[in-house]
Amino acid sequence: MEQASLPSQDNSRLIRRLLLLVAGAFVFAFALVPLYDVLCRATGFNGKTATGFATGGLPAQVASPAQPRAAVDRSRLVRVEFTGTVMPGLPWDMRPLQFSVELHPGEMQQVSYLVRNLSDKPVTGQAVPSVSPGQAAQHFEKIECFCFEQQTLAPGEAREMPLAFIVKPEIGADIAQITLSYAFFSLDGQRQTLTRNREEK
Amino acid sequence: MTAIAHPSGHQEEHYPGGLLRWLTTTNHKDIGTMYMTFALIMFFVGGLMILAVRAELFQPGLQLMKPEFFNQLIGVHALVMIFAALMPAATGFANWMIPLMIGAPDMALPRLNNWGFWLLPPAAILLTLPFMLALFGIGDGAIATGWTFYAPLSVQGGMGIDFAILAVHILGISSIMGSINIIVTIFNMRAPGMTMMKLPLFAWGWLITAFLLIATLPVLAGAVTMLLTDRHFGTHFFNAAGGGDPILFQHLFWFFGHPEVYILLLPVWGLMPHVISAFSRKPTYGYTAQVYSFIAIGLLSVVVWAHHFFTAGMPVPALIYFMFSTMSISIPLAVLFFCWIATMWRGAMTFETPMLFAVGFIVLFGIAGLTGLVLADVAADAQYHHSYFVVAHFHYALFAGGIMGVMTGVYYWLPKWTGHMYSEKLGKLHFWLTVVAFNLTFIPQFFLGLAGMPRRIPDYALQFAEFNAISTVGAFILGLSQLLFAWNIWACVRGGPKAEARAWEGADGLEWELPSPPPHHSWETPPVIR
Numbered sequence: 204m205e206q207a208s209l210p211s212q213d214n215s216r217l218i219r220r221l222l223l224l225v226a227g228a229f230v231f232a233f234a235l236v237p238l239y240d241v242l243c244r245a246t247g248f249n250g251k252t253a254t255g256f257a258t259g260g261l262p263a264q265v266a267s268p269a270q271p272r273a274a275v276d277r278s279r280l281v282r283v284e285f286t287g288t289v290m291p292g293l294p295w296d297m298r299p300l301q302f303s304v305e306l307h308p309g310e311m312q313q314v315s316y317l318v319r320n321l322s323d324k325p326v327t328g329q330a331v332p333s334v335s336p337g338q339a340a341q342h343f344e345k346i347e348c349f350c351f352e353q354q355t356l357a358p359g360e361a362r363e364m365p366l367a368f369i370v371k372p373e374i375g376a377d378i379a380q381i382t383l384s385y386a387f388f389s390l391d392g393q394r395q396t397l398t399r400n401r402e403e404k
Numbered sequence: 405m406t407a408i409a410h411p412s413g414h415q416e417e418h419y420p421g422g423l424l425r426w427l428t429t430t431n432h433k434d435i436g437t438m439y440m441t442f443a444l445i446m447f448f449v450g451g452l453m454i455l456a457v458r459a460e461l462f463q464p465g466l467q468l469m470k471p472e473f474f475n476q477l478i479g480v481h482a483l484v485m486i487f488a489a490l491m492p493a494a495t496g497f498a499n500w501m502i503p504l505m506i507g508a509p510d511m512a513l514p515r516l517n518n519w520g521f522w523l524l525p526p527a528a529i530l531l532t533l534p535f536m537l538a539l540f541g542i543g544d545g546a547i548a549t550g551w552t553f554y555a556p557l558s559v560q561g562g563m564g565i566d567f568a569i570l571a572v573h574i575l576g577i578s579s580i581m582g583s584i585n586i587i588v589t590i591f592n593m594r595a596p597g598m599t600m601m602k603l604p605l606f607a608w609g610w611l612i613t614a615f616l617l618i619a620t621l622p623v624l625a626g627a628v629t630m631l632l633t634d635r636h637f638g639t640h641f642f643n644a645a646g647g648g649d650p651i652l653f654q655h656l657f658w659f660f661g662h663p664e665v666y667i668l669l670l671p672v673w674g675l676m677p678h679v680i681s682a683f684s685r686k687p688t689y690g691y692t693a694q695v696y697s698f699i700a701i702g703l704l705s706v707v708v709w710a711h712h713f714f715t716a717g718m719p720v721p722a723l724i725y726f727m728f729s730t731m732s733i734s735i736p737l738a739v740l741f742f743c744w745i746a747t748m749w750r751g752a753m754t755f756e757t758p759m760l761f762a763v764g765f766i767v768l769f770g771i772a773g774l775t776g777l778v779l780a781d782v783a784a785d786a787q788y789h790h791s792y793f794v795v796a797h798f799h800y801a802l803f804a805g806g807i808m809g810v811m812t813g814v815y816y817w818l819p820k821w822t823g824h825m826y827s828e829k830l831g832k833l834h835f836w837l838t839v840v841a842f843n844l845t846f847i848p849q850f851f852l853g854l855a856g857m858p859r860r861i862p863d864y865a866l867q868f869a870e871f872n873a874i875s876t877v878g879a880f881i882l883g884l885s886q887l888l889f890a891w892n893i894w895a896c897v898r899g900g901p902k903a904e905a906r907a908w909e910g911a912d913g914l915e916w917e918l919p920s921p922p923p924h925h926s927w928e929t930p931p932v933i934r
Contacts, residue, residue, distance in 0.1 A: 214512055221588075222584070225580055227622075229623070229626050235655065235656060240649070
């Protein structure tokens with residue numbers, strides 16, 4: 204019987220280790236959520252700009268904005284294009300007032316989007332920006348943006364939403380064109396619409 | 405199967421009769437048989453689904469079904485084939501053969517083994533139940549996102565997605581329990597004298613699979629759990645409006661999804677050398693090289709996942725990294741191919757059904773590998789992504805590589821399991837019908853993909869009509885010829901010429917030293933390994 208007890212001890216030790224591996228892998232999946240976010244911000248993967256959004260707070264480095272630290276690079280021009288999408292569930296209409304601007308890296312620019320509430324109810328939305336190409340994202344600094352906080356529009360209200368930004372001079376020489384895209388999401392609409400749809404069925 | 409229904413005499417035990425026996429059995433052979441039977445049934449269920457899809461695609465336009473139902477069929481087809489047919493078949497092989505091949509009396513954790521199997525039927529029911537419920541007007545049918553659950557579509561879909569999420573949870577738990585059992589068995593229950601480098605290659609292949617399952621399935625479980633909380637509990641893991649990120653889902657999913665391909669294939673690669681060596685009457689060439697190739701493929705498989713969504717937008721350095729790491733998998737894979745071919749080289753080869761399937765596997769799986777290299781190329785992938793080229797590629801990998809590999813093993817070991825020889829004539833007919841029909845189905849899909857036909861659409865432009873019609877005809881021949889397979893197995897279980905202990909002249913390995921069928925309890929005294 205001593206023969207039989209030995210492997211069973213071995214077994215339970217091995218099983219414990221393997222279960223630990225399982226638990227570790229499960230936790231790893233959740234750890235990837237913040238890790239991925241950090242990676243995207245650090246590298247501009249996925250068009251995520253270096254500045255914070257959605258939290259509503261202004262990013263720390265923008266505390267003393269106005270004048271960029273580096274000099275304006277007059278030797279070249281970068282073209283920035285603006286686009287925007289209203290996601291399903293948000294009864295709004297949005298368009299940039301200028302479709303593109305040409306600017307020197309380092310120079311601050313201000314543009315606006317015209318956003319209009321088409322419904323007869325007040326609606327709150329949140330814009331989420333994305334910059335492509337991804338390599339440009341980390342050199343694209345928004346100084347002021349309607350995407351920093353939630354926006355509420357009264358029934359039928361149209362509002363010009365401003366945006367001030369700098370394309371930093373460190374931006375790669377091969378990048379001549381940048382697209383800034385906004386997706387406007389409904390904050391009070393979406394989840395409720397989903398739940399309501401399901402309840403109706 | 406009858407082998408188990410008549411435990412050979414010397415040791416009488418009390419079994420509960422009938423259904424209760426199968427519910428409570430802890431015998432590795434019984435459980436292996438249940439896994440294989442379940443896999444065969446689900447193979448036909450998944451096959452019927454895709455035949456309905458192919459029937460719809462026979463002509464352009466919508467003839468038979470609504471697009472919503474079409475979407476449900478393709479997604480559930482994939483989930484059923486992967487999780488309920490191929491994986492249980494591989495686990496069935498492991499249960500039956502690993503103890504016999506390493507000289508162990510049973511699996512290390514027999515009760516866990518029983519539980520692992522009996523989780524499968526409820527999961528299969530959860531997966532397919534929404535179809536039935538929709539017939540009675542409850543809910544809007546099964547998961548309609550495709551098997552990949554991509555957010556945000558899966559955050560918005562109906563209750564079929566919840567069913568699929570819970571089914572994946574249960575299937576995952578079952579697979580993890582199976583894997584733990586297999587690792588413990590291989591590490592702790594080898595016959596004395598069987599060192600790791602004397603382990604049969606089949607056991608090596610499964611060992612790597614088991615580790616991959618343990619490392620990656622929990623990540624999928626985590627991802628679908630996040631999906632579930634996003635859907636019902638107001639979290640925002642994948643919801644961009646709340647600061648989440650839908651692309652993150654693709655990373656999480658494919659971190660599991662790519663190793664999954666090797667999880668499905670490694671057991672098959674493990675059994676291939678046994679078959680090839682038996683019918684070439686030569687020892688396996690390059691045992692050590694094959695072991696290290698298995699390990700290398702296992703390691704590489706967890707670092708290449710993002711090649712599944714090159715077009716989702718990634719910085720160029722990341723694209724280049726994922727391209728080259730993906731392509732580098734072809735090196736250990738080529739080592740395996742050359743070892744298999746070198747085993748055949750100047751062998752006294754005969755072509756019984758298992759060998760036919762093995763050779764067919766090598767040729768067709770080679771096509772999967774080559775087309776995979778095309779897709780791994782970032783520049784080419786931009787063109788082929790989400791086209792029928794991809795569909796054809798992964799069916800060469802998973803049907804020709806996975807299912808035909810499983811059939812190789814079934815024909816090879818069926819005499820051992822049942823004690824009878826199957827009908828060689830029917831087996832060969834099954835092989836030729838399968839190979840011809842398979843190519844008839846999927847070669848046209850390569851052309852369709854190159855011409856730009858996207859996957860997952862119920863209707864298509866007129867210029868794709870001819871190739872789709874050919875593909876559908878091929879699919880129906882392929883599906884119908886699998887009935888021969890089921891019939892051949894059934895006939896072999898019921899009777900047939902008596903199989904000898906060493907059913908194949910050139911077969912080597914511990915399992916052939918036991919009588920066919922093996923007694924209910926085998927290797928109670930461990931064999932001596934020279």
